[in-house]
Amino acid sequence: MDWKTFDWKNQKIGKKGNILTKTTYKCGFCMGTGIAPCRRNIPCPVCSGQGIVNVSPPAVICAYCNGQGKSYLNKDLSCIVCRGKGVVAVENKNIETCLDCNGKGRERGGLPCLICKGKGVVIKR
Ligand SMILES: [Zn+2]
């Protein structure tokens, strides 16, 4: 049993489309620093300066921002899919890659995929 629940190194290794079962993650937007990446002297708006965020499992790495927490169209803004967390909750573990966007979570114009809502995965039917 591994009690190192807070594995900073491993937490983003999970590939896109893999189920994550933790509840606490490093904040994607500030990369765990707690400081807003665009304005150095204010606390990160996503995690309120905590450097960590809570997401109820099961979850997946946000495909739209690649876990970075930043908007694909404007890197100064937090990702609209995961709200900057870098991780998004999914309904259940029974997921598969979204074929519409090929797991990228994006449509051609850079907007979140309408089918998977930017998660890159959909619930299996
Ligand atoms: Zn943050």
Ligand SMILES: [Zn+2]
């Ligand atoms: Zn995102």
Ligand SMILES: [Zn+2]
């Ligand atoms: Zn999709």
